[in-house]
Amino acid sequence: MRHRVPLFHTFLKAIERMPESLIAIMDALPYLLQGSIVTLIVVVGAMGLGFALGAPLAVGQVYGHPVLRRFIAVYVWFFRGIPLLVFLFLFYFGLCTALDINLSAFTVAIIVLGLISSAYQSQIFRGSILSLPEGQLKAARALGMSDFKAISFIILPQALRLSIPGWSNEYSILLKDSAVTYALGVAEIMARSHFVATRTYQHLPLYFAAGVIFLVLTWAGTKGLRLLEERARIPGYSPHGL
Amino acid sequence: MTEGWLYIQTEVYPALLKGFWVSLQLIAPSALLGLAIGIMVGVLRIYGNRPVMAAANTFVAIFRGIPLVVQLFIWYFGLPHIGIYLSPFFASVLGFSLCSGAYHSEYIRGALLSIKRGQMLAAQSLGFSKIRMIFSIILPQAIRRALPGCGNEIIYLIKYSSLAYMITCIELTGQGKILASNSFKYTEVFLMIGACYLVMTSVASIILGRVEDRLRIPGFEHRRT
Amino acid sequence: MTAPILRIENISKRYGKKDVLKGASLDVKKGDLKILIGPSGAGKSTLLQCINFLVKPDEGRIWLDEQEVHYANKRDLYAYRQKVGMIFQDFNLFDHLTALENVRIGMVRVKGMGKAEAGERAVLELERVGLKEHMQKYPAQLSGGQKQRVSIARALAMDPRVMLLDEPTSALDPELIGEVHAVIRDLGNNGMTMIMATHQIGFASSLASEILFMEDGRILERGTPDKIFNHAENARTQEFCSKITELYGERG
Ligand SMILES: Nc1ncnc2c1ncn2[C@@H]1O[C@H](COP(=O)(O)OP(=O)(O)OP(=O)(O)O)[C@@H](O)[C@H]1O
Numbered sequence: 017m018r019h020r021v022p023l024f025h026t027f028l029k030a031i032e033r034m035p036e037s038l039i040a041i042m043d044a045l046p047y048l049l050q051g052s053i054v055t056l057i058v059v060v061g062a063m064g065l066g067f068a069l070g071a072p073l074a075v076g077q078v079y080g081h082p083v084l085r086r087f088i089a090v091y092v093w094f095f096r097g098i099p100l101l102v103f104l105f106l107f108y109f110g111l112c113t114a115l116d117i118n119l120s121a122f123t124v125a126i127i128v129l130g131l132i133s134s135a136y137q138s139q140i141f142r143g144s145i146l147s148l149p150e151g152q153l154k155a156a157r158a159l160g161m162s163d164f165k166a167i168s169f170i171i172l173p174q175a176l177r178l179s180i181p182g183w184s185n186e187y188s189i190l191l192k193d194s195a196v197t198y199a200l201g202v203a204e205i206m207a208r209s210h211f212v213a214t215r216t217y218q219h220l221p222l223y224f225a226a227g228v229i230f231l232v233l234t235w236a237g238t239k240g241l242r243l244l245e246e247r248a249r250i251p252g253y254s255p256h257g258l
Numbered sequence: 259m260t261e262g263w264l265y266i267q268t269e270v271y272p273a274l275l276k277g278f279w280v281s282l283q284l285i286a287p288s289a290l291l292g293l294a295i296g297i298m299v300g301v302l303r304i305y306g307n308r309p310v311m312a313a314a315n316t317f318v319a320i321f322r323g324i325p326l327v328v329q330l331f332i333w334y335f336g337l338p339h340i341g342i343y344l345s346p347f348f349a350s351v352l353g354f355s356l357c358s359g360a361y362h363s364e365y366i367r368g369a370l371l372s373i374k375r376g377q378m379l380a381a382q383s384l385g386f387s388k389i390r391m392i393f394s395i396i397l398p399q400a401i402r403r404a405l406p407g408c409g410n411e412i413i414y415l416i417k418y419s420s421l422a423y424m425i426t427c428i429e430l431t432g433q434g435k436i437l438a439s440n441s442f443k444y445t446e447v448f449l450m451i452g453a454c455y456l457v458m459t460s461v462a463s464i465i466l467g468r469v470e471d472r473l474r475i476p477g478f479e480h481r482r483t
Numbered sequence: 484m485t486a487p488i489l490r491i492e493n494i495s496k497r498y499g500k501k502d503v504l505k506g507a508s509l510d511v512k513k514g515d516l517k518i519l520i521g522p523s524g525a526g527k528s529t530l531l532q533c534i535n536f537l538v539k540p541d542e543g544r545i546w547l548d549e550q551e552v553h554y555a556n557k558r559d560l561y562a563y564r565q566k567v568g569m570i571f572q573d574f575n576l577f578d579h580l581t582a583l584e585n586v587r588i589g590m591v592r593v594k595g596m597g598k599a600e601a602g603e604r605a606v607l608e609l610e611r612v613g614l615k616e617h618m619q620k621y622p623a624q625l626s627g628g629q630k631q632r633v634s635i636a637r638a639l640a641m642d643p644r645v646m647l648l649d650e651p652t653s654a655l656d657p658e659l660i661g662e663v664h665a666v667i668r669d670l671g672n673n674g675m676t677m678i679m680a681t682h683q684i685g686f687a688s689s690l691a692s693e694i695l696f697m698e699d700g701r702i703l704e705r706g707t708p709d710k711i712f713n714h715a716e717n718a719r720t721q722e723f724c725s726k727i728t729e730l731y732g733e734r735g
């Protein structure tokens with residue numbers, strides 16, 4: 017601490033600046049809310065990409081050839097072992113330049129978050145697949161289904177249902193991680209609140225507002241996924257009741 | 259070739275070593291503080307009286323719901339608004355500890371809830387006070403159950419320590435950014451940085467696995483919850 | 484002398500160092516009900532699962548309708564499995580599908596029938612096992628006996644030539660066994676060819692065309708129910724039969 021300030025004084029100072037803080041927040045709100053649309057697009061895009069890659073990875077890791085399993089394990093280890101920020105820098109400043117691909121920060125953000133999420137999502141699905149009784153696959157095979165059909169029609173529909181809670185968790189993680197893409201200049205909530213803060217000198221109120229927006233988005237998304245869980249619900253069939 | 263080697267020897271290596279050291283200084287105290295906060299908050303969320311429980315739950319909801327970057331910005335750029343100035347390092351440790359404490363408390367809470375009622379009845383029948391019972395009977399069991407989750411949290415912390423860079427605390431990632439901006443060797447430098455983090459997270463997960471094995475009690479396996 | 488529907492020759496299986504099946508052979512004629520009995524670990528389940536290649540046998544050959552089954556050929560294997568129905572001890576109903584959908588899915592996804600047509604057939608099969616009014620329920624909403632009857636309907640809907648039943652009633656409460664036995668008895672009376680492992684010897688002896696006593700991976704003795712239960716030649720068979728009679732009583 018550089019200055020020692022009596023707590024009381026601190027408190028007074030906050031009160032004193034309250035009106036201007038409120039005005040600053042109100043002024044910035046539309047701008048911040050536009051940012052939340054950017055945030056949501058990044059999150060939904062990353063989740064979609066993560067799902068599209070994660071589901072086959074999970075199937076491969078459970079049913080695949082040992083070499084494939086090994087490869088997927090390394091993939092997961094790699095994408096879970098390195099910070100998001102490092103990946104963002106590596107892809108945006110490094111690989112995009114080295115390979116001479118011209119991608120916007122926004123696109124890179126979705127790709128990087130999606131790749132990392134695919135590693136996490138694959139482990140969610142893998143856990144769900146492994147938690148299914150072995151007899152399900154046997155019974156499907158006994159009916160004459162190929163392994164591909166058995167996995168598509170019997171295993172995955174059940175595994176995906178069991179994965180919804182994990183998925184809801186993944187959403188809230190991605191939502192929070194998306195704030196890191198500010199480092200590349202993606203115009204999401206965090207970037208915008210920082211932009212306004214440095215102009216109005218109302219740092220605390222604006223970050224506070226950003227925080228509240230994130231809280232609301234987390235809450236809304238979790239609620240939405242819980243609704244999905246209810247709708248996909250099958251009597252006597254829940255991850256906790258198995 | 260030799261030029262590249264020279265660059266690594268004279269520039270990269272010392273910078274990364276310095277950065278690595280700062281990262282460790284960020285991670286170690288944050289991990290310990292975070293765990294302590296997590297255990298305390300977790301216990302309060304189960305055994306506290308109503309207002310305490312509500313306060314602890316609110317703490318967790320806020321610190322888990324707001325992105326860590328935003329929290330760090332609040333501590334570092336926001337607090338001066340009310341006349342409190344923290345160093346980048348201190349703000350980072352504060353931010354990491356509070357946030358990871360909130361996450362730890364979730365695992366501790368879940369573990370506490372999973373302890374069978376009979377354990378408490380038995381302790382009470384032996385005349386344990388509530389506090390004694392929590393510390394000598396319940397927590398030793400709960401911590402074992404919470405260990406896999408808390409271990410994961412510590413690995414997250416290692417990765418999220420990179421965010422300190424964003425509030426100008428120059429650790430491993432920050433050193434990398436400086437190196438790369440000077441030499442324009444972004445790919446090479448960030449691959450090296452990535453490798454450093456991979457080593458840290460892998461070593462941590464091996465150590466945590468060992469700890470789990472060491473604390474294992476027969477018949478006390480963690481059940482899927 | 485009619486040719487057997489299913490011919491099983493010299494099936495062997497080992498897990499690691501343990502020989503679980505040591506050359507089991509068996510001919511099944513149309514309308515036969517072969518009952519497999521024997522102590523736990525004898526290899527009854529393994530044999531049944533080998534018969535439709537859910538477990539790949541290490542040795543041995545199988546013919547269905549005088550055609551040898553080459554299980555390495557996937558197309559052959561899937562076609563063969565459609566013709567061999569399997570009933571499991573623990574039902575293995577698909578937990579995400581209703582009773583009706585459970586019965587329908589094989590017809591739709593394996594046989595390629597239309598949903599409507601398959602649905603009609605599924606209702607018929609469920610009616611046959613007395614569960615028409617429960618067809619919209621999920622497995623978790625059915626009793627054990629009902630689940631097992633759905634699984635029988637699921638197998639029947641594929642028009643199997645042969646049914647394999649692995650202790651179909653041993654996971655059921657005693658009062659639910661009767662309803663499943665009634666369905667199986669009905670199948671037998673309608674000429675279904677079956678191989679069944681069971682401990683319910685009362686039921687077995689009233690229905691079986693042949694009893695096979697298995698122990699330690701071998702079929703030790705075979706014959707009519709009367710021969711096996713009352714005049715067994717092998718001392719082990721006698722011992723097992725007297726034990727199991729004591730345990731499960733005369734009537735199943
Ligand atoms: N996947 C497997 N791996 C190793 N050993 C196995 C496996 N499956 C079965 N066995 C062994 O094979 C032997 C025969 O098992 P099987 O289940 O066929 O017996 P069973 O006659 O059906 O017994 P039960 O009456 O208990 O059902 C047992 O000793 C069992 O331990």
Ligand SMILES: [Mg+2]
Binds near residue numbers: 527528529649650
């Ligand atoms: Mg068996």
